[in-house]
Amino acid sequence: MMTEHDKELQTFFHQMKEKNGKIQVPDFPELTKKSSLNWWIPMGIAASLALGFWFVSEKEPESGLQHDVIIITLEEDANNEMQFKIESTTELESWESSTSSLLTEFQQK
Amino acid sequence: MKNHWLETVLKDLHQEAFHWSRQCCGFDEDEAKDVLQLVYLKILEGKAVYSEKSLIKTWLFAVIRYTASEERKKKLDNTPLDQINDLAYKEDEPEGPDFPESMMLQLPDRQKEVLLLVFYHSMTVEKAAEIMEVSIGTARTHYDRGKKKLKDLIEKTRIEK
Numbered sequence: 030m031m032t033e034h035d036k037e038l039q040t041f042f043h044q045m046k047e048k049n050g051k052i053q054v055p056d057f058p059e060l061t062k063k064s065s066l067n068w069w070i071p072m073g074i075a076a077s078l079a080l081g082f083w084f085v086s087e088k089e090p091e092s093g094l095q096h097d098v099i100i101i102t103l104e105e106d107a108n109n110e111m112q113f114k115i116e117s118t119t120e121l122e123s124w125e126s127s128t129s130s131l132l133t134e135f136q137q138k
Numbered sequence: 139m140k141n142h143w144l145e146t147v148l149k150d151l152h153q154e155a156f157h158w159s160r161q162c163c164g165f166d167e168d169e170a171k172d173v174l175q176l177v178y179l180k181i182l183e184g185k186a187v188y189s190e191k192s193l194i195k196t197w198l199f200a201v202i203r204y205t206a207s208e209e210r211k212k213k214l215d216n217t218p219l220d221q222i223n224d225l226a227y228k229e230d231e232p233e234g235p236d237f238p239e240s241m242m243l244q245l246p247d248r249q250k251e252v253l254l255l256v257f258y259h260s261m262t263v264e265k266a267a268e269i270m271e272v273s274i275g276t277a278r279t280h281y282d283r284g285k286k287k288l289k290d291l292i293e294k295t296r297i298e299k
Contacts, residue, residue: 035257038285041292042257045238049157055171057152060145060182 102127144181147194154259158199161254162206165239173206180205192268199259200269203251241291249284252277 100116148155159177160170177198180186186201188194242250248270255266267277 035285037292038253038257038288041238041241041288042253045242046258048238049160052157052160052167054153054156055174057149058175058178060141060148060178 103130144188144194148178148181148198151195151198154195155198155202158254158259159202159206161242161258162203162251163210164243169206169209173202173209176209177201177205193265196261196265196268199255200271203269204271241288241295244291245284245287246280248272248280249287252280253284253288256281 098118100118102114102116103111104114106112155177156170156174159174160167163169163173177186180201181188188197192200242254245253251270252263252266255261255269256263261269263277263281264274266281267274270277270280272280
């Protein structure tokens with residue numbers, strides 16, 4: 030494709046190349062560096078979610094009794110006499126109905 | 139694996155890519171840097187994908203040319219009407235009679251592009267046509283006309299000297 034007549038143009042572009050050789054070419058940017066930054070997005074979301082769950086579980090209200098409870102029970106002592114037993118507590122892990130004895134005694138009879 | 143290979147090839151072509159970007163931006167260095175950054179970003183984000191149908195250099199040069207023309211259009215759209223005439227005058231004005239780049243600026247865009255791709259970047263007219271997104275016949279016409287016009291300009295400068 031190149032002819033003898035193109036030599037003049039070749040010289041022209043050669044001069045241009047020489048002049049351009051003095052131009053400082055910017056450094057090639059780190060392409061992978063930017064992609065590694067993308068990991069921060071899912072990591073940030075995961076961290077926020079974990080923190081959110083922790084706060085939610087932390088704020089769960091404790092189930093306790095609002096007032097002190099007095100438990101009065103009627104028990105039979107060694108002399109077959111009925112005695113009142115009075116207890117005071119802030120926690121109520123198990124509770125038995127005061128009339129449940131009637132039910133059991135009735136069944137026995 | 140492919141990304142790493144692409145990065146290595148782009149690194150090798152970086153210098154040539156910068157000069158082509160500069161030539162597409164009317165020899166404006168700052169604009170060329172911005173355009174090249176945008177090109178790398180397009181590649182990184184997968185907006186410009188190398189399909190292996192052509193040589194990687196041809197593909198990269200086509201992306202640069204397209205991005206530069208996009209940016210120039212945007213710039214022109216944002217320029218007030220009264221400044222457009224000043225811009226055109228500034229671009230046509232040669233800095234000095236011997237300065238090769240100012241002589242290139244006197245050629246129409248297509249002629250300038252095909253001559254730079256063939257003579258400066260040692261490509262064939264076929265590859266230049268691919269980059270310029272024109273048919274080989276059209277590229278040849280621009281090539282012949284551009285050579286003639288550039289020779290005339292060189293001759294004219296020689297006589298003036």
